[in-house]
Amino acid sequence: MNINEAIDLLKENGYKATGKRKDILNYFADSDGYRTAKDLIKFLEKKDDAVSFDTIYRNLHLYNEVGILETTELNGEKHFRMNCTHHHHHHFICNKCGKTKEIEVCPMDEVTRSLANYEIDGHKFEIYGLCPTCQ
Amino acid sequence: MNINEAIDLLKENGYKATGKRKDILNYFADSDGYRTAKDLIKFLEKKDDAVSFDTIYRNLHLYNEVGILETTELNGEKHFRMNCTHHHHHHFICNKCGKTKEIEVCPMDEVTRSLANYEIDGHKFEIYGLCPTCQ
DNA sequence: TTTACAAATCGTAATGATTACGATATGATG
DNA sequence: CATCATATCGTAATCATTACGATTTGTAAA
Numbered sequence: 001m002n003i004n005e006a007i008d009l010l011k012e013n014g015y016k017a018t019g020k021r022k023d024i025l026n027y028f029a030d031s032d033g034y035r036t037a038k039d040l041i042k043f044l045e046k047k048d049d050a051v052s053f054d055t056i057y058r059n060l061h062l063y064n065e066v067g068i069l070e071t072t073e074l075n076g077e078k079h080f081r082m083n084c085t086h087h088h089h090h091h092f093i094c095n096k097c098g099k100t101k102e103i104e105v106c107p108m109d110e111v112t113r114s115l116a117n118y119e120i121d122g123h124k125f126e127i128y129g130l131c132p133t134c135q
Numbered sequence: 136m137n138i139n140e141a142i143d144l145l146k147e148n149g150y151k152a153t154g155k156r157k158d159i160l161n162y163f164a165d166s167d168g169y170r171t172a173k174d175l176i177k178f179l180e181k182k183d184d185a186v187s188f189d190t191i192y193r194n195l196h197l198y199n200e201v202g203i204l205e206t207t208e209l210n211g212e213k214h215f216r217m218n219c220t221h222h223h224h225h226h227f228i229c230n231k232c233g234k235t236k237e238i239e240v241c242p243m244d245e246v247t248r249s250l251a252n253y254e255i256d257g258h259k260f261e262i263y264g265l266c267p268t269c270q
Numbered sequence: 271t272t273t274a275c276a277a278a279t280c281g282t283a284a285t286g287a288t289t290a291c292g293a294t295a296t297g298a299t300g
Numbered sequence: 301c302a303t304c305a306t307a308t309c310g311t312a313a314t315c316a317t318t319a320c321g322a323t324t325t326g327t328a329a330a
Contacts (some may be wrong), residue, residue, distance in 0.1 A: 016305095051309090053289080054290075095256065105249075117267040127250065127255060129250075140293045188316090189318075192318070193278085212288095
């Protein structure tokens, strides 16, 4: 997802596109990988753009709700990345830099068969390790 | 893993098998699903067995390190369950009761081929939903 | 079995991330 | 450009987890 799509999504859901919200979107749009709340705070502080915790966390949750960000837990910390809007896929995630690579394989069709009486709401398939650059 | 295997594992690693450690092991051995630190604390309080936070968290980490417990994040909370010692497999996890069902499918062979220059350290494949009992 | 001692636990204080709140500022709409 | 609901600010409160000095307890040797 790019910034414009994200802003549209905000407006569609009745939320304002404020300066702070755009700053946060810019950060994730340029990241191309998983980042923590702390990463974001550091980034905003560097550009002399003091942001209240309230604003950070409120918007991270909001973005997750409306589908702008997706989230996962890496090494005990919550991480966020821009949501992928195209076809269904999964990710390799680098433990060092947080960058991701798309994985096309998804075994859910096979799995569903063996869970006949179960109600399936979601699934997670992630591969962890080091990307070529971080090795 | 059962309690005796867990105690052996502790001793092999040079740790003592104390009363509190056995209480904690008993809880997870009887659970057959994912439980939080809070669940454990509640359980121990009920049986009039006051346990310090220090003891709870120190041992949860220890058990995770030596391979007695495995951990995952569910609905924003860290959960633990007795580790499976037999063949490699994954889990369906009930969002309500935390109980698990084994899934034999694992797509890692297929995936490895598409990650030639990546160093793979681990992977996670989990299916979430409601078990037949909780629907 | 007793002793000795390192390891484990206790009770509580400290930490750190996240959430909450009243006051102020700001985007969107007419 | 005026209005007002929404968003943000600065800070305080909360909650889970971690840390610490004092005390207790397994373990293994005597």
